[in-house]
Amino acid sequence: MDRLIEAIEAKQNPSVVGLDPTEALVPAQIVASFAEEISEQVEDPAEAPAMQLSVAFFEFNRAIIDAVADIVPAVKPQIAMYEALGPAGIDAYTMTCEYAKQKGLYVLGDVKRGDIGSTAAAYAHHLSGVGLDDTAYDPWHEDAVTVNPYLGTDGITPFIDAATANDKDIFVLVRTSNPSSSELQELELASGERVYEHVADLVEGWGAETIGKNGYSHVGAVVGATHPEEGKALRARMPHTFFLVPGYGAQGGTAQGVAGMFDRDGMGALVNSSRGIIGAWKKSDKYSESMSADDALDLVAESAREAAKDMRDNLRAVLP
Numbered sequence: 001m002d003r004l005i006e007a008i009e010a011k012q013n014p015s016v017v018g019l020d021p022t023e024a025l026v027p028a029q030i031v032a033s034f035a036e037e038i039s040e041q042v043e044d045p046a047e048a049p050a051m052q053l054s055v056a057f058f059e060f061n062r063a064i065i066d067a068v069a070d071i072v073p074a075v076k077p078q079i080a081m082y083e084a085l086g087p088a089g090i091d092a093y094t095m096t097c098e099y100a101k102q103k104g105l106y107v108l109g110d111v112k113r114g115d116i117g118s119t120a121a122a123y124a125h126h127l128s129g130v131g132l133d134d135t136a137y138d139p140w141h142e143d144a145v146t147v148n149p150y151l152g153t154d155g156i157t158p159f160i161d162a163a164t165a166n167d168k169d170i171f172v173l174v175r176t177s178n179p180s181s182s183e184l185q186e187l188e189l190a191s192g193e194r195v196y197e198h199v200a201d202l203v204e205g206w207g208a209e210t211i212g213k214n215g216y217s218h219v220g221a222v223v224g225a226t227h228p229e230e231g232k233a234l235r236a237r238m239p240h241t242f243f244l245v246p247g248y249g250a251q252g253g254t255a256q257g258v259a260g261m262f263d264r265d266g267m268g269a270l271v272n273s274s275r276g277i278i279g280a281w282k283k284s285d286k287y288s289e290s291m292s293a294d295d296a297l298d299l300v301a302e303s304a305r306e307a308a309k310d311m312r313d314n315l316r317a318v319l320p
């Protein structure tokens with residue numbers, strides 16, 4: 001986490017832009033502008049729509065990354081949005097990660113993996129590189145990934161080993177932002193504690209051997225912005241665990257609500273907003289369906305930058 005913390009300090013901004021493109025979030029003229037080029041390239045016309053959207057996703061992301069790279073420390077591409085388009089979408093995902101990394105951003109791959117140990121070891125190649133010698137080739141370009149703890153320690157250990165060996169990080173789901181999260185996470189155990197509290201203790205323990213110079217381990221936790229009180233209690237309970245805090249903006253999380261999830265120095269958490277930033281152009285009265293693809297891309301970039309600045313300023317206002 002030391003690299004992430006340094007990036008946050010350099011930008012004085014504990015927020016991350018979520019790159020979760022969907023067809024509805026990319027202006028139609030940008031997608032349409034690739035129709036001819038793609039139709040000439042494909043062997044099977046059935047492939048064209050997914051390829052066209054994938055290329056549009058990458059151009060959309062590139063415009064947003066260019067617009068925010070000097071003000072945010074990190075981006076969080078959500079792999080589901082790209083997987084939905086098949087292999088071309090995966091290409092757009094890895095190209096997005098690579099581009100963001102070239103721009104000096106910390107790349108948090110939201111892949112939410114978790115499985116038995118042997119399978120987790122294969123998933124952990126997201127952090128260690130792929131191929132026969134495990135190291136030479138890193139097509140993912142991620143600095144961290146999100147991980148699901150439901151399978152317990154043996155499903156997590158391969159990720160921790162890969163993260164520590166390569167100076168990367170993982171963020172483990174502890175208290176998720178979604179409405180149904182209480183169905184499992186809030187269940188009370190015989191000890192009187194909640195399931196998510198028990199997971200929190202496991203996560204703090206999993207990171208204990210990997211604490212860096214800033215006091216945080218390579219094993220972070222995901223704590224939703226929609227749970228301000230629980231997040232504050234978790235901050236005290238998990239002193240060496242850095243938080244990824246999604247749920248700001250589109251899901252109702254606010255700067256005031258997440259303030260308690262930071263430590264006394266105003267560090268210890270990275271707040272995510274995806275739709276609130278990449279979809280900010282939709283709220284602009286400058287948008288018109290008749291504008292060109294280039295103008296639409298400029299508006300996407302300008303709106304994302306303004307939204308990212310607003311988020312940064314709102315967070316700064318509640319931090320010490």
Ligand SMILES: O=C(O)c1cc(=O)[nH]c(=O)n1[C@@H]1O[C@H](COP(=O)(O)O)[C@@H](O)[C@H]1O
Pocket residue numbers: 018020078110146175176177178222223224246247248249250251272273274275276
């Ligand atoms: O791991 C995550 O990032 C995550 C965990 C969680 O509890 N809630 C949550 O919303 N997320 C992700 O954070 C992003 C939130 O997107 P917006 O609601 O558009 O800001 C999505 O990529 C979610 O998959």
